[in-house]
Amino acid sequence: MPRLSVFIDVILAQKLEGGLLNIYKQDDYPHKVFLAYRVCMTNEGHPWVSFVVHKTRLHIAQDPSLNYEYLPTKGMKSFIQASLELLFGKHSQAIVENRVGGVHTVGDSGAFQLGAQFLKTWHRDAQAACIISSQKEPHGFIFQDMGFKVYEYCIWDTKKLCLDPNMLLDVVENIPHGSILVIGDIFNCKLTQSQWTKLMSTIKSKQLFPFFDIPCQGLYTGDLEEDTIFLQYFVAQGFEFFCSQSLSKNFGIYDEGVGILVVAALDNQHLLCVLSQLMNCAQALWLNPPATGARIITSILCNPVLLGEWKQNLKRLVENIMLIKEKVKEKLRLLRTPGSWNHITEQMGTHAYLGLSHQQVEYLIRKKHIYIPRTSRINFTCINTHNVDYITQSINEAVLFTSGAERGFPKADKP
Amino acid sequence: MPRLSVFIDVILAQKLEGGLLNIYKQDDYPHKVFLAYRVCMTNEGHPWVSFVVHKTRLHIAQDPSLNYEYLPTKGMKSFIQASLELLFGKHSQAIVENRVGGVHTVGDSGAFQLGAQFLKTWHRDAQAACIISSQKEPHGFIFQDMGFKVYEYCIWDTKKLCLDPNMLLDVVENIPHGSILVIGDIFNCKLTQSQWTKLMSTIKSKQLFPFFDIPCQGLYTGDLEEDTIFLQYFVAQGFEFFCSQSLSKNFGIYDEGVGILVVAALDNQHLLCVLSQLMNCAQALWLNPPATGARIITSILCNPVLLGEWKQNLKRLVENIMLIKEKVKEKLRLLRTPGSWNHITEQMGTHAYLGLSHQQVEYLIRKKHIYIPRTSRINFTCINTHNVDYITQSINEAVLFTSGAERGFPKADKP
Numbered sequence: 001m002p003r004l005s006v007f008i009d010v011i012l013a014q015k016l017e018g019g020l021l022n023i024y025k026q027d028d029y030p031h032k033v034f035l036a037y038r039v040c041m042t043n044e045g046h047p048w049v050s051f052v053v054h055k056t057r058l059h060i061a062q063d064p065s066l067n068y069e070y071l072p073t074k075g076m077k078s079f080i081q082a083s084l085e086l087l088f089g090k091h092s093q094a095i096v097e098n099r100v101g102g103v104h105t106v107g108d109s110g111a112f113q114l115g116a117q118f119l120k121t122w123h124r125d126a127q128a129a130c131i132i133s134s135q136k137e138p139h140g141f142i143f144q145d146m147g148f149k150v151y152e153y154c155i156w157d158t159k160k161l162c163l164d165p166n167m168l169l170d171v172v173e174n175i176p177h178g179s180i181l182v183i184g185d186i187f188n189c190k191l192t193q194s195q196w197t198k199l200m201s202t203i204k205s206k207q208l209f210p211f212f213d214i215p216c217q218g219l220y221t222g223d224l225e226e227d228t229i230f231l232q233y234f235v236a237q238g239f240e241f242f243c244s245q246s247l248s249k250n251f252g253i254y255d256e257g258v259g260i261l262v263v264a265a266l267d268n269q270h271l272l273c274v275l276s277q278l279m280n281c282a283q284a285l286w287l288n289p290p291a292t293g294a295r296i297i298t299s300i301l302c303n304p305v306l307l308g309e310w311k312q313n314l315k316r317l318v319e320n321i322m323l324i325k326e327k328v329k330e331k332l333r334l335l336r337t338p339g340s341w342n343h344i345t346e347q348m349g350t351h352a353y354l355g356l357s358h359q360q361v362e363y364l365i366r367k368k369h370i371y372i373p374r375t376s377r378i379n380f381t382c383i384n385t386h387n388v389d390y391i392t393q394s395i396n397e398a399v400l401f402t403s404g405a406e407r408g409f410p411k412a413d414k415p
Numbered sequence: 416m417p418r419l420s421v422f423i424d425v426i427l428a429q430k431l432e433g434g435l436l437n438i439y440k441q442d443d444y445p446h447k448v449f450l451a452y453r454v455c456m457t458n459e460g461h462p463w464v465s466f467v468v469h470k471t472r473l474h475i476a477q478d479p480s481l482n483y484e485y486l487p488t489k490g491m492k493s494f495i496q497a498s499l500e501l502l503f504g505k506h507s508q509a510i511v512e513n514r515v516g517g518v519h520t521v522g523d524s525g526a527f528q529l530g531a532q533f534l535k536t537w538h539r540d541a542q543a544a545c546i547i548s549s550q551k552e553p554h555g556f557i558f559q560d561m562g563f564k565v566y567e568y569c570i571w572d573t574k575k576l577c578l579d580p581n582m583l584l585d586v587v588e589n590i591p592h593g594s595i596l597v598i599g600d601i602f603n604c605k606l607t608q609s610q611w612t613k614l615m616s617t618i619k620s621k622q623l624f625p626f627f628d629i630p631c632q633g634l635y636t637g638d639l640e641e642d643t644i645f646l647q648y649f650v651a652q653g654f655e656f657f658c659s660q661s662l663s664k665n666f667g668i669y670d671e672g673v674g675i676l677v678v679a680a681l682d683n684q685h686l687l688c689v690l691s692q693l694m695n696c697a698q699a700l701w702l703n704p705p706a707t708g709a710r711i712i713t714s715i716l717c718n719p720v721l722l723g724e725w726k727q728n729l730k731r732l733v734e735n736i737m738l739i740k741e742k743v744k745e746k747l748r749l750l751r752t753p754g755s756w757n758h759i760t761e762q763m764g765t766h767a768y769l770g771l772s773h774q775q776v777e778y779l780i781r782k783k784h785i786y787i788p789r790t791s792r793i794n795f796t797c798i799n800t801h802n803v804d805y806i807t808q809s810i811n812e813a814v815l816f817t818s819g820a821e822r823g824f825p826k827a828d829k830p
Contacts, residue, residue, distance in 0.1 A: 005681040006624060006655045010537050013691035039484060047484045054479075061476035064469075069454060069462045070669045106521050106672075109702035122425050142699045209421060240421045254485045255706035257521070266420040276428035284557045287524035290705035291670035 024371040032369040033387050035378040039254050040219070040317065040350055043384040049252035050313045052306050056296045066295075070288040073279045075104020075260075079294040082301035083260050086217065087228055087245055094235045098268040102245070103278045104289045106257035108215060111244035112139045114261050115211060116146045116180075117281045118274070119242075125178040126209060132171055133184025134163055134353075135377055139213070143180070151175060155189060156375070161343040161355045163189035172202050181208040187220045187227065188347045196230075200237055210234060212243040218250045220348040222318030224311070240265050247297050249350075250314060256293025321350055324383050331392035337399050353377045360398040368394040439786040447784035448802050450793040454669050455634070455732065455765055458799040464667035465728045467721050471711045481710075485703040488694045490519020490675075494709040497716035498675050501632065502643055502660055509650045513683040517660070518693045519704045521672035523630060526659035527554045529676050530626060531561045531595075532696045533689070534657075540593040541624060547586055548599025549578055549768075550792055554628070558595070566590060570604060571790070576758040576770045578604035587617050596623040602635045602642065603762045611645075615652055625649060627658040633665045635763040637733030639726070655680050662712050664765075665729060671708025736765055739798050746807035752814050768792045775813040783809040 024034045040048035060066065074080070080102045084095055094100045105111040119126055129143035130151045140150045153171045157164040168189055172181070181203065191199065203210060212231060218224045234241060243262040248254050261278065265271040282289075300306040322345070329341045343355050356364070356376040364370040370391060372378050383391055439449045455463035475481065489495070495517045499510055509515045520526040534541055544558035545566045555565045568586045572579040583604055587596070596618065606614065618625060627646060633639045649656060658677040663669045676693065680686040697704075715721040737760070744756045758770050771779075771791040779785040785806060787793050798806055 003653065003681065005685045006538065007680055007685040007689050010685065010688040010692055012688045013695045047482060049483055058473075058476040061473040067462060068464055068668060068670050070663075106701035106705065107703060109699065113700055123421065138702075145699055238418065248485075253483060255483050255703065257701060257703065257705045265422055266418065270420045270422040270425065273425040273427045274422050277425055280428045284524065284560055285528055285700060286521035286672060287553075288522060288670065288672065290521065290672045290707070292705070292707040 020371050020373065027369055027371075029369040031387075031390055033371065033382070033391060035370065035372045035382045035391075037379050037382055039249060040252065041379070041381045041384070043320075043386075045382075045384065045386075047252065047254060048317065048381065050310055052300055052310045052313060053251050053253060053296055056299045056306065060292075060295060060299065068291075071104070071291050071294075073283050073287060073289075074275070075289045076291060076294045076298060078302065079298045080104055080260060082298050083245055083247065084262065086224060086301060087214065087231065087243070087262060088235060089225060089232075092235065094264060099266065099271050100235075100262065100264045101271050101275050102260040102262045103275060103282055104294060105244075105259040105261050105282070106286055106289055107248065107259040108213065108244045108246040109139070109142070109259075110257065110285070110289075111246070111259045111261040112142045112211075112213075113285065114278055114281055115242045115244065116142050116148070117285075118278055119180055119209070119211075120146045120148070122274075122277065123180070123209060125207070126180045127178070128176045129180040129182060129211075130171070130175040130208075131182040131184060132168060132186065133182075133213070134186060134188060135184070135351075135375060137182065137184050137213070139182065139184075143182075148180065149176075151179075154375070155186065156353055156377075158355070158357075161340075161353070162346065165189055165191045165195045169195060169198060169202070172199060172206075172208070175206075175208070178207050179209070180211055182211045182213060184213040185215060185349075185351075187230075187349060188352075196233060200233065200239075203239075210239060210241040212241060214243060214245045216246070216249040216350070218311075218314045219318060219321075219350055222315040224314070235264060238266065240270075247293070251293075251297055251300070251310070253293045253296060256296075257290055258293035258297060321380055322348075324380050324388070325352070327388055328380075328383060328392055331388065332395060335392065335396040337392075337396040339399065350381050351377055351379050354395065356395070356398065357402065359402040360395075363398040363402050364394055368397070370394055435786050435788065442784055442786075444784040446802075446805055447786070448797070448806060449786045450797045450806075451786060451788050452794050452797055454664060455667065456794070456796045456799070458735075458801075460797075460799065460801075462667065462669060463732065463796065465665075465725055467715055467725045467728060468666050468668060468711055471714045471721065475707075475710055475714065483706075486519070486706050486709075488698050488702060488704075489690070490704045491706060491709045491713060493717065494713045495519055495675060497713050498660055498662065499677065501639060501716060502629065502646065502658070502677060503650060504640060504647075507650065509679060514681065514686055515650075515677065515679045516686050516690050517675040517677045518690060518697055519709060520659075520674040520676050520697070521701055521704055522663065522674040523628065523659045523661040524554070524557070524674075525672060525700070525704075526661070526674045526676040527557045527626075527628075528700065529693055529696055530657045530659065531557050531563070533693055534595055534624070534626075535561045535563070537689075537692065538595070538624060540622070541595050542593070543591045544595040544597060544626075545586070545590040545623075546597040546599060547583060547601065548597075548628070549601060549603060550599070550766075550790060552597065552599050552628070554597065554599075558597075563595065564591075569790070570601065571768055571792075573770070573772075576755075576768070577761065580604055580606045580610045584610060584613060584617070587614060587621075587623070590621075590623070592621050592623075594621075594623055595626055597626045597628060599628040600630060600764075600766075602645075602764060603767075611648060615648065615654075618654075625654060625656040627656060629658060629660045631661070631664040631765070633726075633729045634733060634736075634765055637730040639729070650679060653681065655685075662708075666708075666712055666715070666725070668708045668711060671711075672705055673708035673712060736795055737763075739795050739803070740767070742803055743795075743798060743807055746803065747810060750807060750811040752807075752811040754814065765796050766792055766794050769810065771810070771813065772817065774817040775810075778813040778817050779809055783812070785809055
């Protein structure tokens with residue numbers, strides 16, 4: 001009799017990631033384009049790496065005095081300190097008061113995993129996790145596996161072609177009392193001062209627990225402080241919150257898992273208790289976080305010359321992103337593509353909505369071999385001087401040859 | 416009224432790690448010694464790093480063609496392949512039959528976390544995890560947090576001063592049917608062929624699921640194949656099992672989390688199902704494992720010249736470990752310290768039991784500022800030419816000035 005496998009009941013898991021990328025890879029068409037990479041791409045189609053990172057990596061490898069011992073579970077102390085100063089500002093009152101701290105994690109998934117584990121044990125009022133973002137987030141599964149009821153909201157208005165502050169406020173009004181409120185990538189949602197006040201008072205009155213996701217500080221405006229200014233509102237109001245801070249995308253260190261779970265508490269005593277419990281969780285998850293990425297970033301953040309160069313790198317990168325968006329818009333204008341395309345340049349950051357209907361997206365994928373997500377939220381750094389003409393002509397075709405009903409074209413600003 | 420903290424119920428977690436190290440660090444005594452580091456130390460008291468690693472790290476930093484994109488969730492394919500070949504041998508039948516595979520993890524804790532998560536979901540018969548090792552393992556908490564009943568067994572016989580194969584067999588006889596059987600660091604437990612046969616037949620009949628822990632292949636005998644030969648027995652017998660393979664200690668890359676969870680299944684079909692589910696878990700844990708350590712190791716394993724140099728490094732390291740053990744034994748003999756000290760050189764590897772009683776350990780810590788764990792299992796690479804005299808004289812004192820009752824001295828071989 002043949003032996004039965006212990007694994008006889010294990011079924012093949014559905015792939016959660018890479019579906020579109022896999023189809024793209026199998027496509028033989030010579031002009032195929034993939035517009036959904038997670039990382040910034042250069043004009044040559046390679047992942048962008050800050051020049052300062054290359055230099056620092058080499059410098060570190062040449063340093064014979066470095067110690068390669070295990071990091072403590074909490075991670076690299078200088079890295080955490082430098083990252084907190086980056087996030088809140090060097091002279092942040094919260095840092096002075098010792099009521100913000102962090103645990104070095106394996107990327108932002110690690111930060112969400114750690115935070116969710118903690119909240120499951122220590123914030124028992126929270127039965128649900130509500131994730132609000134410009135896109136449906138990949139972190140929902142983490143909360144779901146942990147037993148939270150998960151609600152994911154996208155606040156992109158397909159009619160008005162913008163991230164709608166009123167949608168954001170509506171969602172917050174209607175989610176369950178006491179929920180975890182994951183506030184993802186909403187930089188482009190332009191709240192007025194009174195909308196901010198309303199948002200914060202709702203969060204307070206409903207006892208929601210904010211969990212921010214800062215995936216790429218500096219890549220919106222090119223200015224590090226301006227990109228996280230909304231976080232300052234919450235700090236100033238004395239909110240307690242978690243924040244996942246990833247430093248992969250703004251340094252171009254994608255393969256090192258450089259994340260931090262940041263904790264803001266009312267005072268140092270509570271902070272220390274929370275950090276100690278987080279370290280207990282981290283001990284079971286990975287015991288020691290990886291060092292290379294953190295070491296490179298800390299070297300840069302703590303050296304004024306390197307820091308200055310990195311900031312220049314960031315600025316140039318953001319200028320290039322804006323240039324490519326302008327170019328796309330201009331080319332669509334010259335092609336007399338129906339509709340207004342102002343929303344392209346109104347959104348800041350690497351990723352932005354093209355504002356196409358599902359049918360138009362379908363057209364681009366099937367007929368033009370241009371792979372973009374169903375939401376039409378693409379990575380604009382994947383568009384470069386070599387493919388911009390093909391892409392804009394294809395968008396023009398898609399718009400002309402399909403119904404825009406689903407998108408609900410607004411009239412063009414200037415007819 | 417002052418605001419109440421969300422974290423009001425969070426208590427300060429007890430520190431699980433570093434207790435002894437912290438006391439050592441606070442000690443001002445100039446000749447204090449810490450003999451419980453996890454990593455190999457050089458004669459100068461620094462963490463050992465294979466020279467080939469330094470060279471390769473520099474080479475990698477100088478390579479402008481490298482891609483720093485996120486690794487896939489499964490990890491670096493070439494790293495996994497090279498590690499499997501290291502573990503099972505290049506011409507392993509199991510590799511040829513495609514029934515062994517692996518997922519790149521963040522260190523060995525990551526491998527245990529991943530494996531335990533999988534087993535909790537997919538091996539529901541297993542209610543308990545039994546950990547057998549020369550020491551009580553740090554992985555127990557991982558299984559405990561996951562809801563397993565955990566039993567940890569140390570098979571060091573304090574009377575006979577050896578790892579006792581009969582204790583091992585007894586434990587396996589008596590643990591619950593269907594348990595996960597974590598087989599830790601038991602290289603020094605010398606089973607006869609018939610004892611191996613008995614062990615394997617008990618595992619089979621009791622439907623135990625083996626989960627091996629290979630923390631430092633090559634650091635016992637200096638020969639990579641010989642160190643994992645017991646794994647070959649299980650592979651040859653067609654066992655299904657998990658194995659945590661860490662490559663930190665044998666390369667001297669401690670701060671990068673270079674681990675693998677290895678899966679051995681009956682056939683490729685079952686293997687693929689298990690790997691797909693493991694990837695689902697890894698996606699929520701860290702999404703992408705860190706690359707630097709894996710890249711360095713793969714470069715070495717796949718280059719015959721570097722591989723040869725690394726093997727030489729390992730051999731020299733193991734020879735030095737044996738030399739320092741011989742020196743300790745010889746010095747104790749010259750000091751006429753009561754008891755036989757043959758067990759020191761009979762144990763292979765960096766860590767070995769001194770075979771002292773709790774009272775003697777206490778004496779060394781309190782009176783001599785020599786910090787060693789209660790079990791007296793120390794890292795022999797922490798002993799070097801600078802401190803060996805102080806350490807052996809102190810052991811001699813401890814033995815003379817305390818009762819050896821607890822240790823139960825056997826008579827010395829030669830009176």
